[in-house]
Amino acid sequence: MGETDVFDRLGLTEYERTALTELLSLGRTTAPNLAEAAGIPKARVYGVLDSLCDRGFVKEIPGRPKHYQPHPPTEILDRAEENRRQEYESFVADLEDQRAAFLEEYGPRYERAGEDITAAEELFYVVDVGDPSERETRRIYREADERVRVLTKAFEYFETVEPAVADAVDRGIDLRALLRHPDALAAENRERQRAVVDRIRGSYPEFGIRFTRGALPWRGTIADPSDGYDDGEAILLVQEDEIPNHMRQAAITENGAFVAGLNRYFELVWTHESERGAGGSGE
Structure with a gap:
């Protein structure tokens, strides 16, 4: 932390900060001298000095004229800490x-207000597809403790979540993704998928990838499903080709039973209806 950061944390006004900085260089001085040296209007300098004295950063020395002297930097920091502690204690008491x-x-x-919440609202909450859903997906990767499962057509959004994927790989999270088989994709999506698969296999070989020729009625990301239905989170959206992306929403659930059900679907397709050898440029 630099000196600028320290002064910011002291909560000083611009004039107070300027005055204290100048005093630490000048040492003991009078208000008029400080006003001249620091460029503070003389009509303001006494109020500024009174505030610094009240905070315990500067001491007033009686006389004609009065002088002002800064406390040593260590005492200023100690006093700032004590001031903040007293403010906090007062806040808690109030x-x-x-x-x-x-x-x-x-x-x-x-x-x-809670009496009107429906069962569906307790099961899900929704976010818009796009930046909000991608932000939630990154969060799910970062908060995962053991495993993440992905169902996606072409993983075309991979670039937006890649930093979170890299973090998950570094933490040893078990990652698997089910993608549509390239033969089931339009040419444009096939090329996007190929680039993503090459990227993952080249940079994150721990990330398991398989392809299914069957339709994916929903797509999303699942984290930490539990056989005991007491953990896990998922974000998902259903296939709605007739609705443009900017009008679509993704559902997020932390219901352990629902997440376990989503994972059951994933595991069945992964085990019985998918294959590895597809998608990359080297296949």
């Missing part, structure tokens, strides 16, 4: 004073 009244007022409101 919050506790208001806790009972706040909970009494807003607790029932929250409970009443």
Whole structure:
């Protein structure tokens, strides 16, 4: 952390910061001298110095005229830490004073609002397809503890999630992806898929890839499914070719049973309806 960062954390105004910086170079001086040296208006300099004294960064020395002297840098930092601690303790005390009244007022409101939530809303929440869904997908990769499973047509969005994939590989996450067989793709998507597969096989050989000739009624990413239905997360969207991407939404679920069901579908297709030898330029 540089000196600029330290001054930022002290919470000083621009004039206070300028004054303290100049005082640390000048040492003991008068307000008029400081105003002249630091370029602070004389009408403002006394208020600035009073504030620095109140914070414990500068001490006032009585006399005619009064002088001002900065405390040593170590004492300034110690005092700043103590000031922040006192502010926090005051904040906590004020919050506790208001806790009972706040909970009494807003607790029932929250409970009443929750009564209208449907089972479907508890099972899923949705995000727009595009940047929001890609951001959530990256998060799922980064938060995965053991394994990630992907169902995708051509993995055309791979570039947007690649940093998260690389992180998952480095952490030893078990990664597998099921893609549509190139023979089932249009020429443009086939070329996109080929480039992605070459990239993955060349840079992330740990990432298992297989291809299915069957249709994929839904596509998405699954993380950490649990046979006990008590863990896991998934993001998915269903096949809706007639709806443009900018109008589509992806569903995210943390329901362990639902995630386990999605993973069951993945494993069945992976084991019984897929093959490895397709997609790359070397195949």
